[in-house]
Amino acid sequence: MAGAVIFQREEETVVRYVDRATGHIYDINLPQETNLITLKKIKVSNNTRPKIYEAHFRSDGNAVLLRSLKDDSDVIENLSLELTPPQGTSTETTYSVSSTLLRGDMGAVTIGSGNNLYYVLKDTSTIVSSEFNSASTRNIISTSFAGWRLASAGNNLIMYTKASAAAPGFAYRLNPSNGAFTKLLGPLNGLVIIPSPSSDRILYSYVENNKTKLVAKNLADKVLSEISLPTLAEKCIWSAQNTGTIYCGVPSQEISGMEPDNWYRGATHFSDKIWLFDTDENIAKVLVEPEERLNINIDVLDPQISPNEDYLIFINKTDLSLWAFRLE
Numbered sequence: 001m002a003g004a005v006i007f008q009r010e011e012e013t014v015v016r017y018v019d020r021a022t023g024h025i026y027d028i029n030l031p032q033e034t035n036l037i038t039l040k041k042i043k044v045s046n047n048t049r050p051k052i053y054e055a056h057f058r059s060d061g062n063a064v065l066l067r068s069l070k071d072d073s074d075v076i077e078n079l080s081l082e083l084t085p086p087q088g089t090s091t092e093t094t095y096s097v098s099s100t101l102l103r104g105d106m107g108a109v110t111i112g113s114g115n116n117l118y119y120v121l122k123d124t125s126t127i128v129s130s131e132f133n134s135a136s137t138r139n140i141i142s143t144s145f146a147g148w149r150l151a152s153a154g155n156n157l158i159m160y161t162k163a164s165a166a167a168p169g170f171a172y173r174l175n176p177s178n179g180a181f182t183k184l185l186g187p188l189n190g191l192v193i194i195p196s197p198s199s200d201r202i203l204y205s206y207v208e209n210n211k212t213k214l215v216a217k218n219l220a221d222k223v224l225s226e227i228s229l230p231t232l233a234e235k236c237i238w239s240a241q242n243t244g245t246i247y248c249g250v251p252s253q254e255i256s257g258m259e260p261d262n263w264y265r266g267a268t269h270f271s272d273k274i275w276l277f278d279t280d281e282n283i284a285k286v287l288v289e290p291e292e293r294l295n296i297n298i299d300v301l302d303p304q305i306s307p308n309e310d311y312l313i314f315i316n317k318t319d320l321s322l323w324a325f326r327l328e
Contacts, residue, residue, distance in 0.1 A: 001315060001322045002066070003055025008307045015313055016044065016061040017322055023049030023066060025083070025095075030311055030324055044095050045083065056109050056117075062095075063132035065102070065109065065117065078102040080117075080132045100135055104128075110150040110157065118157060118176065122146040127159065129176055141179040149192075154199035158184070163260050165190040165207045173199075184219075190260060196238040201279075203246055205233040210257025216246065216279040225279040232260050235272065237303040237312070244280035247312055247327075249273070249300025252291065269318050271297040274325060288325055298323065 004017035013030045025045040054067040062083045070077040080102055083095040107120035115131045118140070125146040128137040140157075151158040153173065159181070160171035169191030172181045185191060190207035205214045214227040214236075231250045239245035249272035262268035274287045290298040299317040305327075306313075312325045 001320050002052040003057060003064070003302075004304070004313060004315070004322055005057035005059065005061050005064075006304050006306045006311060006313050006324075007059065007061045013306045013308070013311055014061065015311075015322070015324060016057065018052055018055035018064065018066065020052055020320065021050060023047065023052045023068070025064070028324075030306075030326075032310075042093055044093070045081070045097050046094055047097055049079070054109075056111055058111060058115065058132055059113075063115070065132065067106070067109075076106065078104075078106050082133050098133070100133055102130065102135060104137070107146060108149045110152045112152050112157075112176070113155070116176075118150055118152070120146060120148050120150065127157075127174070140176050141174065141181065151193065151195055153195035154197065156199055158193055158195050158202070160185075160191060160193050163190050163192045163264075165258050165261055169206070171202075171204070192233040192260065194233045194236055194238065196243075197240040198243075201238070201244070203233050203236055203238065205231065205260075207257055207259070212255040212257075212259060214248075216244070216277075225282070227277055227279070227284070229275060229277075229284060230255060231272075232263065234260070235300045235303065237305050239305065239309060240307075241309050242278075244278055246277045246279065247287075247303060247305065248275050248277060249298070249303065249314065250275045263317075269297070270299045272300045274300070274312070287327070 002018040002020040006015050015028045018025055026041040027044050028039050028041050052066050052068045056065040064081050066079045068077050080100045082098045085095050086092045104121045105123040107122040109119040117130045126142045127140045130137045147162045148159045157174040159174050161169045168187030170186030171184045171193045174181045188206035193204040195202050201218050203216050212230045214230045216225040229250050231248050235249035236246050251270035271291050273289045276285045290296050301315040301317040303314040
């Protein structure tokens, strides 16, 4: 599985994902009931594009950026697809597909609001904006550093240095309209940052004295809330409906002082429990323990929450399988 998105279609909660081996795109309609049932996948696109290693969907699921290795080489191809659903009278389930090749040595990617797409051009150390169905780009800012990571934060972006326990990291808020930026955090070793949808709060993890710490910060009043059960911030997602609430995959085992480096390169695998943290009320609640309930170790990656917050989806980093958990 190369990437997924969760969205609302009329009364249904839908997960759309890209198969890593073939590039085919599928939908799964998630049930409203809580009983365990077999889920049916529906093929949305059967255009074969092998070896897709990364997929970034627009929030409505009808556009996606596919990143693949071209012709058995190390050259990365970046292809944007626009998906158009079949006509209402058609019995076909597959969508029509138009494609746009995005050029440049693309690094980190994040999806903005509407049709906006932001990414780093590594060869020029430039952060640019584009649209899914356009090959043209607009320069936002050029720096002397190409290893930025990006996160969408309302009308702004967060740019931060690639995390390493052995190096100090920095994070900045970037205005994509004019390229103005302000420092948020740093220097903090192993820094990873996740902004809230409204961009008024951030969650960040870092390493101090060989221990991972997890902190929520209210950017308006500067109040810090350290979370007593540490995890990597990349295993977390903010609630859009409940201010101050975060859902996280929290490892059952202790996190070493060499993270996230070992985790990034696949030398470390975690067995996570899914937790809810209310940072305003200082409440922590375990929601599910996959190892005890299903006898499965799940290493949470790329958590996402449905628009009406009835489901949490995530990738198991161990085998790249896709999981959904119903929130009560």
